[in-house]
Amino acid sequence: MPSKWLKYLSLLESNDRRGKTPYEYPVSDESTNIRLQQQDPNKHKLEQSLIGKMLEDPWQVAIDFGCGTGAHFFLFDGPKQRRNLLIGLDPDCKRAKWAEQVAEYRLQFLRSYVTCGGIEILENAPEQLKADVVLCSQVLGHVSEKQTLRIIKGFHRILDKNGRCGLAIPVIGSAFKENPQVGAWSGKEDFTHLVAMEKSPSDQGFRRYLTLEEFNQAAKTPEPGLLPVRSFFIPEFPNPLKIKLPLWLEAPPPTISKIIQPFFRVEKCAIYSIHKDPDSPVLPLGDLFIQLRRK
Numbered sequence: 001m002p003s004k005w006l007k008y009l010s011l012l013e014s015n016d017r018r019g020k021t022p023y024e025y026p027v028s029d030e031s032t033n034i035r036l037q038q039q040d041p042n043k044h045k046l047e048q049s050l051i052g053k054m055l056e057d058p059w060q061v062a063i064d065f066g067c068g069t070g071a072h073f074f075l076f077d078g079p080k081q082r083r084n085l086l087i088g089l090d091p092d093c094k095r096a097k098w099a100e101q102v103a104e105y106r107l108q109f110l111r112s113y114v115t116c117g118g119i120e121i122l123e124n125a126p127e128q129l130k131a132d133v134v135l136c137s138q139v140l141g142h143v144s145e146k147q148t149l150r151i152i153k154g155f156h157r158i159l160d161k162n163g164r165c166g167l168a169i170p171v172i173g174s175a176f177k178e179n180p181q182v183g184a185w186s187g188k189e190d191f192t193h194l195v196a197m198e199k200s201p202s203d204q205g206f207r208r209y210l211t212l213e214e215f216n217q218a219a220k221t222p223e224p225g226l227l228p229v230r231s232f233f234i235p236e237f238p239n240p241l242k243i244k245l246p247l248w249l250e251a252p253p254p255t256i257s258k259i260i261q262p263f264f265r266v267e268k269c270a271i272y273s274i275h276k277d278p279d280s281p282v283l284p285l286g287d288l289f290i291q292l293r294r295k
């Protein structure tokens with residue numbers, strides 16, 4: 001299977017008939033990492049441990065979808081993976097190029113192929129090309145509703161029977177309404193907003209509420225410096241001061257559950273990070289990891 005994938009991907013690149021729509025992710029890893037260190041320095045450790053567990057069962061072909069600069073590539077590598085292939089995809093060509101270099105320098109055992117592109121690459125793959133695992137970490141919180149459905153369908157198409165898929169998404173609870181920057185958010189649905197990553201969370205204008213339609217538009221062509229974020233609403237979000245992470249949940253947030261349900265079974269679902277904005281009370285805002293099995 002890995003060699004068939006390599007043939008498809010290199011043909012795709014040499015023909016370059018992907019009709020790529022230019023996309024630039026609006027913020028740098030540097031600025032998001034600074035913010036992350038302030039909000040939850042343990043986030044990466046727990047995220048990596050959940051992804052690592054998902055990768056423990058044997059696999060041959062894995063896809064890191066929306067791989068960014070390849071921060072998770074090393075999790076796929078190991079002496080048992082010598083014959084395996086990791087495919088990294090990101091529609092921001094500069095980030096994909098960076099990830100390609102990370103793969104070259106950091107991966108010791110695995111074969112890898114990193115290229116610029118999104119879901120169309122999986123949609124257009126020949127029917128017999130299948131993958132065993134797809135990782136989609138912190139991507140669905142930044143794409144339109146239409147894209148989200150396309151992405152989930154694309155994963156279902158490309159995964160082998162019984163294939164697994166890991167999603168990491170931002171989540172929110174209604175008590176976040178106490179934050180003065182939520183604007184017209186009802187506190188009962190996904191919180192769609194823009195984050196001005198260069199500002200500090202206590203600065204005015206760090207978060208700006210968008211309607212879902214405005215978010216869908218902003219996610220297609222983001223403005224530099226302004227990250228469109230859809231935090232998925234968890235109706236019974238537990239008190240963040242009383243929980244121990246990871247906190248296992250019975251079901252993912254309703255909006256994402258509805259999309260996933262026809263295609264996947266939920267195997268695991270855990271809140272793995274709570275964002276503590278400096279100088280603010282601790283409110284229910286964080287990240288969730290969902291492990292899925294193809295139906």
Ligand SMILES: C[S@@+](CC[C@H](N)C(=O)[O-])C[C@H]1O[C@@H](n2cnc3c(N)ncnc32)[C@H](O)[C@@H]1O
Pocket residue numbers: 024025065066067068069071072089090091092095117118119136137138139142143147
């Ligand atoms: C927050 S970063 C996450 C990067 C990486 N997955 C990680 O967890 O470190 C979001 C990434 O999603 C990519 N992205 C944005 N829209 C996308 C889409 N429609 N399909 C795939 N990736 C997308 C961005 O270019 C960016 O690299």
